[in-house]
Amino acid sequence: MDLKTGLVGSGSTESRELDLVIAGGGPAALAAALYAARYDIDHIVLESYQPGGQAALTAVIENYPGIKTITGGDIVTAMKEQAESWGAVFEMASVLSAEPLKDGIQIKADSSTYMARNLIIATGAAPAKLGVPGEDKFYGRGVSYCATCDAPFFRDARVLVVGGGDSAVKEALHLSDFVSELVIVHRRDKFRAEPYLAHKLLSCGNCNVMWNTTLKEIKGDESVEGVILNTPEGEKEMKFDGIFMYVGRKPATEPFANLVELNDNGTVRTHNIVHTSRENVFAAGDVTDNDLRQIVTAVSDGARAASAVFDKLQ
Amino acid sequence: MAILSDSDAAEVTKIFGALVRDVHVKVYTQKLECPTCTDTETILRELDGLSERLKVSFLNPQTDSEEASRDGVERVPALIVTDATHCRVKFYGTPSGYEFSSLLTTIIDTGGSEEPLTEGTIQFLSDLDTDILMQVFVTPTCPHCPGAAVLASRMARYSSRVRSEVIEANEFPELSRKFRVQGVPRTIVNGIFYVEGSISETMMTDALKKGLEDAPSEETNLLDYLRNEGG
Numbered sequence A: 001m002d003l004k005t006g007l008v009g010s011g012s013t014e015s016r017e018l019d020l021v022i023a024g025g026g027p028a029a030l031a032a033a034l035y036a037a038r039y040d041i042d043h044i045v046l047e048s049y050q051p052g053g054q055a056a057l058t059a060v061i062e063n064y065p066g067i068k069t070i071t072g073g074d075i076v077t078a079m080k081e082q083a084e085s086w087g088a089v090f091e092m093a094s095v096l097s098a099e100p101l102k103d104g105i106q107i108k109a110d111s112s113t114y115m116a117r118n119l120i121i122a123t124g125a126a127p128a129k130l131g132v133p134g135e136d137k138f139y140g141r142g143v144s145y146c147a148t149c150d151a152p153f154f155r156d157a158r159v160l161v162v163g164g165g166d167s168a169v170k171e172a173l174h175l176s177d178f179v180s181e182l183v184i185v186h187r188r189d190k191f192r193a194e195p196y197l198a199h200k201l202l203s204c205g206n207c208n209v210m211w212n213t214t215l216k217e218i219k220g221d222e223s224v225e226g227v228i229l230n231t232p233e234g235e236k237e238m239k240f241d242g243i244f245m246y247v248g249r250k251p252a253t254e255p256f257a258n259l260v261e262l263n264d265n266g267t268v269r270t271h272n273i274v275h276t277s278r279e280n281v282f283a284a285g286d287v288t289d290n291d292l293r294q295i296v297t298a299v300s301d302g303a304r305a306a307s308a309v310f311d312k313l314q
Numbered sequence B: 001m002a003i004l005s006d007s008d009a010a011e012v013t014k015i016f017g018a019l020v021r022d023v024h025v026k027v028y029t030q031k032l033e034c035p036t037c038t039d040t041e042t043i044l045r046e047l048d049g050l051s052e053r054l055k056v057s058f059l060n061p062q063t064d065s066e067e068a069s070r071d072g073v074e075r076v077p078a079l080i081v082t083d084a085t086h087c088r089v090k091f092y093g094t095p096s097g098y099e100f101s102s103l104l105t106t107i108i109d110t111g112g113s114e115e116p117l118t119e120g121t122i123q124f125l126s127d128l129d130t131d132i133l134m135q136v137f138v139t140p141t142c143p144h145c146p147g148a149a150v151l152a153s154r155m156a157r158y159s160s161r162v163r164s165e166v167i168e169a170n171e172f173p174e175l176s177r178k179f180r181v182q183g184v185p186r187t188i189v190n191g192i193f194y195v196e197g198s199i200s201e202t203m204m205t206d207a208l209k210k211g212l213e214d215a216p217s218e219e220t221n222l223l224d225y226l227r228n229e230g231g
Ligand SMILES: Cc1cc2nc3c(=O)[nH]c(=O)nc-3n(C[C@H](O)[C@H](O)[C@H](O)COP(=O)(O)OP(=O)(O)OC[C@H]3O[C@@H](n4cnc5c(N)ncnc54)[C@H](O)[C@@H]3O)c2cc1C
Pocket: A023, A024, A025, A026, A027, A028, A029, A046, A047, A048, A049, A050, A051, A052, A053, A054, A055, A056, A057, A058, A060, A061, A062, A063, A064, A093, A094, A095, A096, A122, A123, A124, A125, A126, A166, A167, A170, A171, A252, A255, A284, A285, A286, A287, A293, A294, A295, A296, A298
């Protein structure tokens, strides 16, 4: 039986001065924290929830070098425990804003304020919304962005998955173990997902794919009852009990909009992988404009960012 | 066979080193019609040996019916975490996966040396003049659930006006259906208004304030409410 031993932190009301604040607690931040602790940098990691980020929201990871297969929860727990064993410090707090000071950055969190000489932005990304009618209304009532969390509520139900990338296809496969029937709609005529995942889905017994199809509206009374789809043959109404959305990610950069240059899509503009428009602010992982968004690239960015801070402090 | 691995046990022993006061966990289980009671009992028996500060007692809602009714136990498996002065903090369901982390945190909060709530929440709880029941639906695979579960438990531990129940949604499908839970975490307050997702302590305090002020009579998502108010 799987038992997670990590504790849930509490907010602190202390204000502090530090060499480094790491904003976020996903794989990029966990790697940055491990390296920062080993470099003996006076630091703190501020994470809104339990550390883990998006990686904790998936049931299987099969492409992290050296580990054949592991759950998302286990890999991030191991990363956190390793970082803590070297002295990494975590606090449960959301970063609300970050403003430049003469020789540092003022970081306001939920209940406390930090003055940091350096900042690593590793706040990753949250699931993007499609923005269709019914999406907000039925969130938690049939509309979900986390198959690992909510799949058990759809046992023997009919479920729609929207998207065609790695996450959509991987999570559809996870859901197919629970549901009676799964339909995945994708706006193109082939998946963007890894061929291995795409083949697996195409041969899954209770899965159907609708190509060149988009979701127009989610319908229901108290909870999801069905959808209207735009298909190549025109609008089509179909009955579903649940809708899982994997239509991209929205970078979590709002608190940093006044601090560093952002790209039009909201990601932090970087050069030399982790450097930003401000010399004491670094960015790592899915929050950046780096093209591959995976755990292996996020941890690599995190390590580089901590190393860059170490060099600066010398 | 042991459920806690050697490394789990070593990690928990280290965590329990932070206990400075005794913490009591009352475990209600029964043999019949409770497929998850045996695992729950085993986990708690294994935890029991890991700290002298942890006092676990095992009860049966049938044979200990008076105590069960005093403790307000409505289903099994049930765990009550307490400093022996109250029974406001309950967990229904097996404490596995991320729920184990919620249970450990609640044990440390109860017997630790620091108050884990912020001043704003303490003020709100101290001023409460009405009772609140917070029922937090969770699943063991949901990484955001401990945030919501632990926050409700912290509030209930602090104020005699608040009771918290962390409910494993898969193990109690009827209850989940009753509250139409299809996503977790979901915190149902007084059986009427609810908060979807894990939110910060400050936001939860604001949501509760708003909910109590407006006293909605039908199911209301307080976050929508707060969002609409804001603009
Ligand atoms: C369903 C799914 C399946 C996936 N499967 C795989 C896979 O099999 N293999 C793989 O390599 N990758 C996979 N990925 C991608 C991988 O999870 C991400 O690339 C990786 O998690 C990015 O790490 P990160 O640390 O940059 O950001 P994130 O994981 O997004 O973490 C960012 C963290 O920052 C926190 N945060 C955000 N804003 C704030 C704030 N203001 N204050 C404090 N904290 C904040 C968030 O709560 C979050 O915990 C998957 C992703 C998803 C969604």
